[in-house]
Amino acid sequence: MTATTISAPGKAGKPGTRGGRARGARIAKYAMLLAFVVIFLMPVYVLVVTSFKSLQEADPSQAWSLPKHWSTYGWRTAWSTLRPGLENSFKIAVPGALISAVLGSLNGFVLSRWRFPGADVVFTLFLFGMFIPYQAVMIPLQSLLINIELSGSIRGLVLAHVVYGIPICTLIFRNYYVTIPEDLIEAARVDGAGMLRTYWSIVAPVSGPAFAVVLIWQFTSMWNDFLFAVFLGSQESWPVTVLLQNTSGSGATAVPYNVQMASALLASLPTLLVYLLLGRFFMRGLMAGALKG
């Protein structure tokens, strides 16, 4: 990083020094990365440790220490209060993700192959749907769901998630499908296969990875959603995020910390497990969000 490094490999008379510098830099990098690891994991430490404390220990005086007696009180309480929400979240996120994936796959295929006039405009309008603040549709959406008698229901929430998930799902599939060689599609067409037939016999069988990305991405965002849930849900359909906010969120100051932390962990377990088990697909979904296929 200083002037001494300006030297072509041949001129580096003292290879030892060079290696030493490189090792020094590597150690420094590791040290900094480890420091960041500690910072990034600090909230996890607090969550786990506090969630296993007993009621007596979960007070400020022992905030950072390990529990002396590991207690499952927090977890049991969290489970009984959050259970309806967890069920609703599954009922929303599983079908929602499946429908999203099917729609996204069909749309993505069409957009990747079919060049119609104005396709770019349609595509851009589609993509903008991915970025809009949902506040800008929420008031009319509430009225609309009341009119079609889906207000406050799980089906209403699934509908909203699926519709507003169309842009991102379409984008992920489209970016995946443009990598399928044109010759392959052309060959199917020459053999007399129509659009749907081509999709079924050529495209669908190789879509596995894209399906994985979209399913994980949609499941995670539906599970973690709070905005749609508070505007469009009701007591019967509230997902776990709303219950968590009501029982351990900013309004719930009387709830002991061990219950709060156990609740937060419990509400995050499904998405955390998905992330840890299928992280590489999660990564690809993230990249698609940046318009990079």
Added chain:
Amino acid sequence: MSPSIVAIGLFVYGLIFWNTKVAVSGKHDQVSPSGFDKGKNFVKVWDIPTWPTAVRHALIFTAVFVIGALILGFFLAFLMEKGLKGEAGFRVIFLFPMAISFIASGVVWRWLMNPAPPERAVGLNQLFNKIGLEGLSNDWWQDQHWGMAAMAIPAMWQMSGYVMALYLAGFRGVSEDLREAARVDGASEWQTYRYVVLPQLRPVTLSALIILGHISLKVFDLIMAIAGPQVITYVPAVAMFQQVFERGDPANGATMATYLLVAVAVLVIPYLVWSVRTERKS
């Protein structure tokens, strides 16, 4: 395909239109009939004392969060870009916060950023006291002036791993030959970064900026989880929520939502047009 186009047309653009109609309807409660106030409400919302505050807070939050997450994410990627043992593990750790909802992480960050006085303090303030860094104790998000900056800390924790992933992909996209060529030409390590690698990362920076920026303008869950609807951390999305649920004022809510939409559109549309065009060219 066409059902989806219809759905997007209806649910996105149709409802945006409808929302704008509500905004100019002058319908400030649930009973009075809808009329047309010639857009006066777009001026009048600025007289609601909390609205300008909400806008100012959103700008402070956006500045701190976007710049902070960009720098932190870039730095993490820079540390890892040459490839080192355990890279996959580091990546998993820096990215996992993204899999968690703001509502859940808000629970623990509210604990960490607890501003209670020392004897009752939990979280970071207590930790600072314990390790002799009392000077670092502060009021966090309840600070009169810097509250929104503190609010950006959990958001940075959640999103800088994403920025890291973007930059890491960017670094890997710079061909090794190009770097080697620069080195052979006698460029120092720093010069290689400055003149060869960094210019190629500009598109990544732009993408990250747009993505973080639009998340930041819309911030809602995080604020609700940590503070709830309080003036001290008021932002446009929370203000809109309160107009709808607590004041029962659809016109004001819709007007605020329209402002939010315009802010996001100004940020995002040029970028979308640009990226669709460049993709078409290649």
